[in-house]
Structures are given as structure tokens and as C-alpha cells.
Amino acid sequence: MKPVDFDYEQAKSVDEAITLLTQSADALILAGGQTLGPMLNLRLVQPELLVDITRIDELVRVEASTTHVTIGACVSHAAVEDRRIADLGHDFLARVAGGIGYRAVRNRGTLGGSVANADPAADWVSCFAALDAEILVSGQSGQRIVKIDDFLVGAMETTIGTGELINGIRMPRLGASVRCGYAKISRKPGEFADAIAAIVHDPDRGCCRVVVGATDGLPLLLDNDALGLGPAVALPAVLDPGPVRDHLAWHMPVPDLYRLNVQCAVLQRALADAHAFPS
Amino acid sequence: MSTHGVGASVLRKEDDRYLRGRGEFVGDIQLAGTRHVAFLRSPVAHGYLRNASIPNECRQQVFVADDLAAVAPIRAHSTLPGFKSSDQPVLASGKVRHVGELIAMCVADTRAEAEDIVDAIGVEIEELPVLSDMLAAREAGAPLVHEEWGDNVFLTTDFEQDLDPIIARAAASVTRTIRTARQSMSPLEGRGVLARWDSRLEQLVVYTSTQQPHIVRTGLSECLGIEHARIRVVAPDVGGGFGYKGILLPEEICLAWAAIKLGHPLKWLEDRRENLIASSNCREHHYTITVYGDANGKLLAIDAEATVDAGAYSSYPFSACLEAAQVVSILPGVYDLEGYRCRTYAVATNKPPILPYRGVARCGVCTALELMVDALARELAIEPTEVRFQSLIGPEQMPFNNITSKHFDSGDYPESLRQVIDTIDLDSIRSRQQRGEADGRRIGIGFAMYTEQGAHGTTVYANWGIPMVPGHEQCTARLTPDGGLELRIGAHSHGQGLETTLAQVAHEVLGIPLEQTRLIHGDTAITPYSTGTWGSRSMVMSGGAVACACDELARRVLRIGANLLQCPVEAVRLKDGAVQGAAGSIQLAEISRTWYLKPQELDTEADPAGLEVTAGYKPEQDSGTFSYATHAAVIAVDPLTGEIELLDYVIAEDGGVLVNPMIVDGQILGGLAQGIGTALFEEMVYSTDGQPQASTLSEYLLPGPTEVPDAQIIHLETPSPYTRFGVKGIGEGGCIAPPAAITNAINDALRAIGVELSVLPVTPRRIVEAVAAASDSSLGKVTT
Incomplete structure (x- = not known):
């Protein structure tokens, strides 16, 4: 199948992209196109306008401070996999990125696109939930910062509004004694997962987040108290x-x-992963 | 063994262009003025077509059944007693019988615009009750797919025998219900058609991605009502067939009709969604089967009822009896049985017609019987291999006419089993099972055996009476003036490597270097008629034809050579590409040049027939070659998650004399990948209202490189007594046994916790649910 007729604009700046998005009632953002491409071809989406944001320099930036790393929305999975961006700690992002889809998907697919699509089975959705990441959203009235738990509303649903786009993802630098674990179970490598678990245990920052993903809805943040988990206790082996x-x-x-x-x-495997990867 | 002839593992000639992306497929062919076609397909599985509203602005670009009133429906009859024919309209008229059935053809400058027209058409369908399950469709009072039939059964076939005396002697019996999934064949390239009207030759030219260009031509001739001479079918490079490209498509007929009517070229390329939802369905068997054995584990008898979901129509040319009728004749497998009873039903449902897929019927049959062999072994508490050794047809019995009168030509079945047992080291697997696994997984080993009837001949197909019956296979061999060799065959090569292997055959006879031999195939204008490539026949049939044509060329070359050497023909021989006599030798190139360009140098008594030969070939006995193999799989299964890992895989096959063992290995490994798909992944699920639940490859899972193990292949060689060089057909074998071997391995692994699976594919979910059922666990309990 082939897409319906649509217009295509390549935005040179975030402001231009936002202007374009607000000018058309049926505008969609094109980033890596790994989901949008098939949806266009299957005519599941029939936009009037595609706004290509991949040439906006601001969206491929990486800002690293002592406390945070901010990754532009159009940074590819492959850039993370290849360790072309600063490590948060425990090599966590690169390890997750290497397991996303296939390399061809990772070459083009973007972090922002993955979060915007909010597929529960997407790796970054669970990973960012475990990291307690913040989503930077640009709109006509400027930029707002939304915690991932507030950004995700349900399966394929976010709080992003009309005329808004994801500018970047801000994640905390992790402590020296952090342990991060990630595991997924899928029918075969590269396919969407049937189950995901992501763990960030960071005593230095007083944080322990254990997330089960690939649910029918939001990533499930496990209740630390109910399971005897927490930043003050060592991460158990099982x-x-x-x-x-x-x-x-x-x-x-x-x-x-x-x-x-x-x-x-998958939870037990993510725990094993957290302990197996050298700190 | 010669270094380039029969038996040599030379690299494939065709791979240079394939690997460099220089092949030419239908989609690559550009003709000026081509317009594109998209089809409006039925969104519902069963209903009366009431009204189609076509916007006025595109009425001239849309064609419906009324426009094609002069086109005959596709009709694939069988003369088997009781077979009910179906008329498959090229565009639906009156009624739609499956989702995806063609309703209208839309023509535009681009495919996207043609799809816009499809979207603009409104169609009213009065929905009818849907038959999505073959067992329900068999029941009395079920809604009817074809009202005039009175029921939904294309064909019932029987093999009747009184089993009571045997049952009385049996020490054990087991009964199971076994089900294989409906699958979707997935060649890399889908179907594709480019049709044009050649006004100079007054000829329809149809480029199509097919395995059977001559059969497509005959089918087009019949449906369009125009003579063969006005139709040329070209099958260019074809990106995999597997049987899917062995049928006449309604789309082929539509484009051919429209190309004549509109006068400009038309192209349609099937996309993956069309492939999945509307076209490439296959397999789907259901068995209720009982096997009886004696106390030693010898199989005594099989009593089976098999149902095949044939879908809505009988496809041309293989018909809707292809699977079910073969099930009756091949279910006994490699075993010497005393008793056999089987009834099969080919049932019509509101799903796309099932089409031949590599290992037609054999895959389902092997799965059913080989699962039963292991079930019997478990019942008797003996090794499954012991049941096989007790029951196999022995080499001393060959050639052997089995209980259904299949003529097994040659082979040593027990030896292939022995070699697999040794190579996979059954004893060490049993010891490992005793020790258990540290990670909580369970290890299992499973075996499966089959024979693969290939190169079915006239007598076999005449019994079925379908629209085509193969006769002599022909080759035209021509020496060119520079000493090159052209081989023209009517079969088609689309991955089999025939451009290489048939050159090897010619080299064996004529000694011509492989690079000087060119295979010409896939064009009805310049190749001899053939039923095409199907049924593991090309090496046997086209290979035999090439050899026969080259034999005759050799005779003629010898006469000319003797003439030029001024000696009697008895005094010369053909060796190393030259005619050699006592006084000297002459290269074939020189003989060719003389015949074509310097005939004055030949005596007047030179043979006028020249250096172009068409010869036909048929094996001495045409009941088919019977290659066979034993497959064994070692797997690890996680009872908690249902995850399967293939730890080892061994195959010992006997394809007789192998023309190119490397290519045979490739065929086996490709088949193994497909067999793993059947075993573990591939399942075209339909909802109760007949909607396909997979329309992309993210829902229809195929095995990939990470799912296919590095199998060990052992070659046994029992030459066929009936074929040229002793070759046997092997093209399909690789995919026949893996579902049974892998499922048997899973059942072996889970035997200790009382789990046995008999529904394919064996998915993690099915395993988890079976484990839970066996341990009477319920949600909320820890199952392991």
C-alpha cells in the first residue's frame, strides 16, 4: 500500500516546526519514521502535512552537566548504542539501546519518536520510567518539563498537545554505586517484547525504581515497600x-x-542483569 | 567425480547477479506508459454483493465483474470421484466468500492514486454467517460457501480396511487430536504482474512472478478465451516461489484483460498486506488419529480422520484436493504397516484458498504420524527411536510397494536413523536429562522421518485428473556458432540454482565449461512447454531432459567431427569438449563454427538436423522418486515462560546422487528455516467472523537468522534406479520434518511433568498454558 497524498515540510528550527504544526489540522511529526512510515503506507494515518524535524540541530544535541544528561529528541538509538553520548552511569542507556529492534531500525529510530509513540512494548518507555526521566516539551508558549510518569497516559497516549513536540529527554546522572538492570522477553530478537523489566537502584540519590513494561497500558512501577525493595537496602539477587x-x-x-x-x-532476569554488569 | 559435472559443489552461476542486485524481477521492469492497478478487496468473509458506488469522476478507471462478463471463472476440477468444483470469479460477482477477494480493479497513473480510487468506492455487502472453522463447516446444517453443493466438502477420500483383527493383537494404542496452523507463504518477493498488448504481434505479453509460465499461459488462454499463440508469458527473476507462485492468480487474468482493453501496460505488485490477508494461505490440517503397536513397539496400524481447510475455492491448477487427497496416500510414511484406515475431508470455508506450499501435505502428515510414533513410545515406555527401528521399511525390502501402493524406489531408512542417533549422541542427551539443568529449563530430544515423493509422473497425476498432468519434460539444447551451449527449459529456477546444476549436467555429457552454458527459462515464447517447477521435480525431469538433449547433440557432434577428421564415427569419441580421433581432435567450437558458418567444409552426407535438439525425458518408472531423511532436534524449554532454544539439529538425508551437494545443503537449510516457522512461529489466525488477524509481519512471525540453528547435514546416497544419474527430488524435504522433530523434542522435555503438545505452532503461550493445565495450576499460583 502507498500513503495518501500529503505535503511535506522540513523544519529548520523548533519554532518553525511548531508554527507548521499549528497551521494544519492534520499535521504529523516525522522523525525516524520507524512507526510512522508503516502507518502511512497502511493508511492508518492520513495526514495533510508531515513536518520533518530531523534537520533541526537543537534536536540532536546532547547536554551533559554534573547532575543531568539531556538528549535531543532526534538522537538515534544507534547513537546511544554506539556510546556517542555521555553515560548516565552503569552504561545503562547503551545497553538498552543495543537491544532495540534491529540495527536498521536503530539507525533511524529516535528517542523522542519512541516516547511520543508511547508503545508500551517500546524499550525506552520502560527505561525512562525506571530512570524517572523528564520530557522536555516545546510548544507555542515555550517549553514545559514533564515527568515521565505524568507524560505517559496510557498505551500510545501521552499528554503532548496539538502544536507541541518533544524537544528532548532529561535524565539524572546516576551515583557511583548505582546498579541498572534491563531485560525483555520477546518471541525473537528484534520483535516487540512480551515483557520488559527495568531497574535503577541508586542509593546515592536515594532512588530505587523497578518497572515492569510491555503491559497493556502504562509501565508498572513496583511498590518497593511491598516487595522489600528500596534505596536503603541492597538490591537483592532474586x-x-x-x-x-x-x-x-x-x-x-x-x-x-x-x-x-x-x-x-523478566523481573528476575533484570535483577540478574543488574548484578552481572560490572559496576 | 568430475570437478564441474554431476556431484561437484561448484558455486552458483546466478549468484553474481543476485548478490550484486542485478537481478530483474517484475517490479524492476519499466515499460513506457505503464499505469498501475490497485484492487478493492472484500472487507468481509461472506456476503452478498449488493451495490458498488463508484464516483463518476473515476468510473472509467474502475472495472467490476460486469465489465469482465466475457471472462470465464477460474475452474480447477479434479476427476476424483465426488469432487465438487468451485467457480472462482476473477472479480467477485453475486457473493464474496473470503476477506480479500477481489471486487474491483482500479487503474491510475500511480499505485497511490489507484488506492485513492479504491478508498473512494462504496460497497454494500449483505453479510452472511461465516464459516471460519473447518470442523464446524463439515457439520450438517452449516451455512454453505457454495449453495449448489448442499454441503461444504470439496472431496472425501477413503482408504478402507478392517482393522479389528489387528487391533485384537495390539499391545498398545494411543489416540490424539493434532492440529497444524493455517500459514502464509512468505517469499521475499510477492506476486507481481506487468501486462501489455503487443500490437505488432497481436499478442498479449504478461510478465509475472510465477513458477509455471506455461501453465499460466494455458490458464489465461482458457479464462480469456484467446488462443495460446496470442499469449506470451514471461517469468523473469522470481524471488522465491515455494508453491505460492504455482497457481493462476485472478490478478493475472484481470491485468491481462485490462491490458488488451486499454491498450497500455498495467502493473500490479502485491504488497505484504495483500499477501498475508488475501492470497498466500496454506497448510491447516486437523487429525484425529489412533495408532496401534505391539509390545515391542512395532507400529501395526493407523486409523485416522483428517480434515483440511481448503478455503473458499479450488485453485488452478492443483485444485482443492491437493492436500487432503494426498494425506490418504502418504500418511503411512516410512513404515511397513499391516493395517491402515483413513478418511479425509477437503472442506470449504470462508478463507482464502489454500495453495501448495513446499512439502505439500507431507508436512502435516509427517507432523501427525511422527507425533504419534513418539506418543506410542511414551505409552510403551520405550525409546521413540525403537518404535521406528521396529517399524521402518528395511533396505532389503526395496523397492517396496507400501500399503497405499506407493512405490518406494530405494533407500536405507534405518541407516539414516542410526547415523542421526550417533551424530546427535542420544545417550549423552539422556544422561544430561538425568542430571537436570541448573537454570531450571528442561532438555528434550525429538526425531522425525519422512519420504518425499518427487517428480510425480503421468500415472500419478492422471489419477487425480486435475487441469495439468505432467508428461515428458523437454529441453532444447543448441550449440552456438562460437561453441557455447544454450539450454532452454520450460521449468523455472527461482532459487533452486538450475542455471548452475543444469550446466553441470550438460558438462557431464558434453564437457562444455559451465561458463559457456546458459540456461534460458521463464519465457513461453522460447522454451518448450512444461508444467513448470513444483513437486521437487526440476532436477529429475529437467535434468533428465538436458541430459537427453545433450546425448543427441553429442551424437551429432561426433558425426560432424568424424566427418571433419575423415574417419568413421565409431573411431571418434567426445572428451574434454572435443571430438577426438586417432589422427587428431577438433574442439566443439570448431565443429559448431563449421556447421553454421563454413558448411562447405562438410561432406554432403552430413546430418541435416544440425546442432539444435529438443529432447523429452521421463524416468523409466514415473511413480516418483522417494528421497527421505531423519531429522533430530535437541531443545531446551523454559516451563515458566515457554521459551524454546534449539540446541542442536542433525539431518541425515538421502537424495540419491546429488548434482551439487552444496546447493542441496542450501535447499535443506532453507527448508529447515521454514519448518521451524511451522513448528514455532507461523500462524494465520482468523477471527470467528473470518477476519485475518495478521496483516503485517509484526503479527505474522517468521523465523530469522537468530532462530535457525547451525544444523549438521549428513548425506547418504542410494541412487534412484529409475532416473538419469540416479538423482532424486529433494527440494521440499527440508521443511517436512522440523515441525515433528521439534514438537517431539518439546514433548520429550516436558514428559516428566505430564505435558504433551499437539497444536502447531508450539508457541510460548501454548506451552505455558499446557504446563499450567498439567499441574492443575491456576492464575496466581507459582507453576514452577
């Missing part, structure tokens, strides 16, 4: 399977044995 299973089952809107089993398994 979790007691009983309480974890109960916890996950309780959060599952529709009982699904397979889903539950792979979520239980």
Missing part, C-alpha cells in the same frame, strides 16, 4: 517469587497466565 507474582497479578487488568509468567521471569 526476588521471592510468591509476593512478586501476587503483586503483578493484582495489577493485571485481565488475568493472563502467560503474561504473568513472563513478567515474573
Whole structure:
């Protein structure tokens, strides 16, 4: 199938992109095109205008301060995988990036596009949730900063509004004793995951976030107290399977044995990953 | 063995252009003035077409059934008793019978604009109850796909025998229900058609991605009502066939009709969505099967009922009986049985017609029977390999007419099993199972065996009475004035490597270097008629034809050579590409040049027939070659997540004399990949209202490089007693056994916790649910 007829504009700046987006009722942002391309071809989206934001210098920037790293929305997965950006700690982002789709997808797909699409099975969605990342959103009235938990509303749903675009993702620098773990279970490498777990255990910053992703909706941030987790206690090598299973089952809107089993398994694998990767 | 002839693993001639992207496929061909076609397809599975509203501004660009009133429907009849024919309209008229059925053809300057027209057409369909399940469709009172039939059964076939005396002696029996999924064949290149009217020759030229250009030509001739001489079908480079390109497409007929009517070229390239939802369906068997064995594990008898979901129509030329009728004749597999009873149903449903896919019927049959062999072994608490050793047809029995009168030409089945057992080291796997795995996974080993009837001949197909029956396969061989050799065949090569292997055959006979031999195929204007490439026949049939044509060329070359050497023909021989006599030798190139360009140097009694020969070939016995193999898989399964890892895979196959063992290895490995797809991944799910649930490859999972293990292949060689060089067809074998071997391995791994799977593909979800059912676990309990 081929797309419907649409106009195409290449924005040179964030402001120009926002102006273009507000001029058309049916404008869509084109970044890496790894989701949008197939959706256009299948005519699942039929825009009047595509605003290409990949040539905007601001959106491929990387700003590293002592406390944060901010990555422009159009930085590719491959750039992260190839360690062309500053490490937050524990080589976490690069390790996650290397497992996204296939290399051809990683070459073009972008961090901002992935978050904007908000597919629950997308790696960055769970990863950013575990990192407690902030999404920088640009609009006509300037820039707003939204915590990832507030940015994501549901499966394929975010709080991004008309005439807005993701400018970048801001993530904290992690402490010296941080342990990060990531695991996913998918039918084969490169396919969307059936289950994801992402763990950031950072005692120096008083943070412990354990996330189960690839759900039907939002990434599930596990309740530290219920599972004996927390920044003040060492990250365990394994979790007691009983309480974890109960916890996950309780959060599952529709009982699904397979889903539950792979979520239980993937959590243990992410823990193992956190301990296996040298600090 | 010669270094370039039969038996040599030379690199493939065709790969240079393929690997450099210099192949030419239908989509690559550009003709001036070409317009593009998109089809409006039925959005519902079953209903009466009531009204199509076509906007006035594009009415001239849209064609519906009424416009094609003079075009005959596709009709693939079989003379098997009781077969009910279906008329497959080229564009739906009256009724739609599956999602994706063609309703209208839309023509525009680009494909995108043609799709805009498709979107602008409104179509009213009065929906009818949908038959999405073949077992429900068999029941009395079910809605009817073809009202005039009275039921939904294309064909029932039987093999009847009184099993009671055998059952009385049996020490054990097991009964199972086994189901294989409906699949979608996935060649890299989909179908594609480019049609034009050649006003100079008054000839329709159809470029199409097909395995059977001559059969497409015959089908077009019949449906369009124009003589063969006015149709030329060209199959250029074809990006994989596997059977999907062995059928006449309604789209081919539509474009051919429109090219004549409109006078300009028309192109349609199938996209992956069309491929998945509307066209390339295959497989889907259901078995209820009981096997009986004696106390030693010898298989005594099989009692089976098989149902095949044939979809809405009988496809041309193989018909809707292709799978079900073959199931009856090949279910007994490689075993020497006393008793056999089988009834099969080819059932019509509101799904796309099932089409032949590599390992037609064999894959389902092998899955059903080989799962039962292991189930019987578990029942008797003996090694599954022991049941096989007890039951296999022995080499001393060859050639062997089995219980359904299949004539197994040659082979040593037990030896292939022995070699696989040794190579995969069954004993060490059993020891490892005893020790257990540190990571909680379970290890299993599974075996599967099959025979692959290939190169079916006239007698086999005459019994089925479908629109084509293969006869003698022909080759035209021509020496060119510079000593090159052109081979023209009516079969088609689309991955098989025939451009190389047929040159090897010619080299074996004539000694001409491979680089001086060119294979010309895929064009009905310049090749001999052929039923094409299907049924693992090309090496046997086209290879035999090439050899016969080259034999005759050799005779003629010897006569000319003797003439030029001034000696009797008995005194010369053909060696190293030259005619050699006592007094000297003459290169073939010189003989060719003399014949074509310097005939004054030949005596007047020189043979006038020249250096172009068309010869036909048929094996001495045409009931088919029977290659065979044993496959074994070692797997690890995680009972918690259902994840499967293939740890080892061994194949011992016997394809008789192999013309190019490297190419055979490639065929086997490609087949293995497809077999892994059948076993673990591929499933075209339909909703109860007949909607396909996969329309992209993210929903229809195919195995890729990370899913295919590095298999070990062992070659046995029992030459066929009936074919030239002793070759046997091997093209399909690789994909037949993996589903059974892998499923048996999974069941072996899970045996201790009481789990047995019999529905393909064996997905993680199915494993998890089976484990839970066996441990009577429910949601909320820890299952492992």
C-alpha cells in the first residue's frame, strides 16, 4: 500500500516546526519514521502535512552537566548504542539501546519518536520510567518539563498537545554505586517484547525504581515497600517469587497466565542483569 | 567425480547477479506508459454483493465483474470421484466468500492514486454467517460457501480396511487430536504482474512472478478465451516461489484483460498486506488419529480422520484436493504397516484458498504420524527411536510397494536413523536429562522421518485428473556458432540454482565449461512447454531432459567431427569438449563454427538436423522418486515462560546422487528455516467472523537468522534406479520434518511433568498454558 497524498515540510528550527504544526489540522511529526512510515503506507494515518524535524540541530544535541544528561529528541538509538553520548552511569542507556529492534531500525529510530509513540512494548518507555526521566516539551508558549510518569497516559497516549513536540529527554546522572538492570522477553530478537523489566537502584540519590513494561497500558512501577525493595537496602539477587507474582497479578487488568509468567521471569532476569554488569 | 559435472559443489552461476542486485524481477521492469492497478478487496468473509458506488469522476478507471462478463471463472476440477468444483470469479460477482477477494480493479497513473480510487468506492455487502472453522463447516446444517453443493466438502477420500483383527493383537494404542496452523507463504518477493498488448504481434505479453509460465499461459488462454499463440508469458527473476507462485492468480487474468482493453501496460505488485490477508494461505490440517503397536513397539496400524481447510475455492491448477487427497496416500510414511484406515475431508470455508506450499501435505502428515510414533513410545515406555527401528521399511525390502501402493524406489531408512542417533549422541542427551539443568529449563530430544515423493509422473497425476498432468519434460539444447551451449527449459529456477546444476549436467555429457552454458527459462515464447517447477521435480525431469538433449547433440557432434577428421564415427569419441580421433581432435567450437558458418567444409552426407535438439525425458518408472531423511532436534524449554532454544539439529538425508551437494545443503537449510516457522512461529489466525488477524509481519512471525540453528547435514546416497544419474527430488524435504522433530523434542522435555503438545505452532503461550493445565495450576499460583 502507498500513503495518501500529503505535503511535506522540513523544519529548520523548533519554532518553525511548531508554527507548521499549528497551521494544519492534520499535521504529523516525522522523525525516524520507524512507526510512522508503516502507518502511512497502511493508511492508518492520513495526514495533510508531515513536518520533518530531523534537520533541526537543537534536536540532536546532547547536554551533559554534573547532575543531568539531556538528549535531543532526534538522537538515534544507534547513537546511544554506539556510546556517542555521555553515560548516565552503569552504561545503562547503551545497553538498552543495543537491544532495540534491529540495527536498521536503530539507525533511524529516535528517542523522542519512541516516547511520543508511547508503545508500551517500546524499550525506552520502560527505561525512562525506571530512570524517572523528564520530557522536555516545546510548544507555542515555550517549553514545559514533564515527568515521565505524568507524560505517559496510557498505551500510545501521552499528554503532548496539538502544536507541541518533544524537544528532548532529561535524565539524572546516576551515583557511583548505582546498579541498572534491563531485560525483555520477546518471541525473537528484534520483535516487540512480551515483557520488559527495568531497574535503577541508586542509593546515592536515594532512588530505587523497578518497572515492569510491555503491559497493556502504562509501565508498572513496583511498590518497593511491598516487595522489600528500596534505596536503603541492597538490591537483592532474586526476588521471592510468591509476593512478586501476587503483586503483578493484582495489577493485571485481565488475568493472563502467560503474561504473568513472563513478567515474573523478566523481573528476575533484570535483577540478574543488574548484578552481572560490572559496576 | 568430475570437478564441474554431476556431484561437484561448484558455486552458483546466478549468484553474481543476485548478490550484486542485478537481478530483474517484475517490479524492476519499466515499460513506457505503464499505469498501475490497485484492487478493492472484500472487507468481509461472506456476503452478498449488493451495490458498488463508484464516483463518476473515476468510473472509467474502475472495472467490476460486469465489465469482465466475457471472462470465464477460474475452474480447477479434479476427476476424483465426488469432487465438487468451485467457480472462482476473477472479480467477485453475486457473493464474496473470503476477506480479500477481489471486487474491483482500479487503474491510475500511480499505485497511490489507484488506492485513492479504491478508498473512494462504496460497497454494500449483505453479510452472511461465516464459516471460519473447518470442523464446524463439515457439520450438517452449516451455512454453505457454495449453495449448489448442499454441503461444504470439496472431496472425501477413503482408504478402507478392517482393522479389528489387528487391533485384537495390539499391545498398545494411543489416540490424539493434532492440529497444524493455517500459514502464509512468505517469499521475499510477492506476486507481481506487468501486462501489455503487443500490437505488432497481436499478442498479449504478461510478465509475472510465477513458477509455471506455461501453465499460466494455458490458464489465461482458457479464462480469456484467446488462443495460446496470442499469449506470451514471461517469468523473469522470481524471488522465491515455494508453491505460492504455482497457481493462476485472478490478478493475472484481470491485468491481462485490462491490458488488451486499454491498450497500455498495467502493473500490479502485491504488497505484504495483500499477501498475508488475501492470497498466500496454506497448510491447516486437523487429525484425529489412533495408532496401534505391539509390545515391542512395532507400529501395526493407523486409523485416522483428517480434515483440511481448503478455503473458499479450488485453485488452478492443483485444485482443492491437493492436500487432503494426498494425506490418504502418504500418511503411512516410512513404515511397513499391516493395517491402515483413513478418511479425509477437503472442506470449504470462508478463507482464502489454500495453495501448495513446499512439502505439500507431507508436512502435516509427517507432523501427525511422527507425533504419534513418539506418543506410542511414551505409552510403551520405550525409546521413540525403537518404535521406528521396529517399524521402518528395511533396505532389503526395496523397492517396496507400501500399503497405499506407493512405490518406494530405494533407500536405507534405518541407516539414516542410526547415523542421526550417533551424530546427535542420544545417550549423552539422556544422561544430561538425568542430571537436570541448573537454570531450571528442561532438555528434550525429538526425531522425525519422512519420504518425499518427487517428480510425480503421468500415472500419478492422471489419477487425480486435475487441469495439468505432467508428461515428458523437454529441453532444447543448441550449440552456438562460437561453441557455447544454450539450454532452454520450460521449468523455472527461482532459487533452486538450475542455471548452475543444469550446466553441470550438460558438462557431464558434453564437457562444455559451465561458463559457456546458459540456461534460458521463464519465457513461453522460447522454451518448450512444461508444467513448470513444483513437486521437487526440476532436477529429475529437467535434468533428465538436458541430459537427453545433450546425448543427441553429442551424437551429432561426433558425426560432424568424424566427418571433419575423415574417419568413421565409431573411431571418434567426445572428451574434454572435443571430438577426438586417432589422427587428431577438433574442439566443439570448431565443429559448431563449421556447421553454421563454413558448411562447405562438410561432406554432403552430413546430418541435416544440425546442432539444435529438443529432447523429452521421463524416468523409466514415473511413480516418483522417494528421497527421505531423519531429522533430530535437541531443545531446551523454559516451563515458566515457554521459551524454546534449539540446541542442536542433525539431518541425515538421502537424495540419491546429488548434482551439487552444496546447493542441496542450501535447499535443506532453507527448508529447515521454514519448518521451524511451522513448528514455532507461523500462524494465520482468523477471527470467528473470518477476519485475518495478521496483516503485517509484526503479527505474522517468521523465523530469522537468530532462530535457525547451525544444523549438521549428513548425506547418504542410494541412487534412484529409475532416473538419469540416479538423482532424486529433494527440494521440499527440508521443511517436512522440523515441525515433528521439534514438537517431539518439546514433548520429550516436558514428559516428566505430564505435558504433551499437539497444536502447531508450539508457541510460548501454548506451552505455558499446557504446563499450567498439567499441574492443575491456576492464575496466581507459582507453576514452577
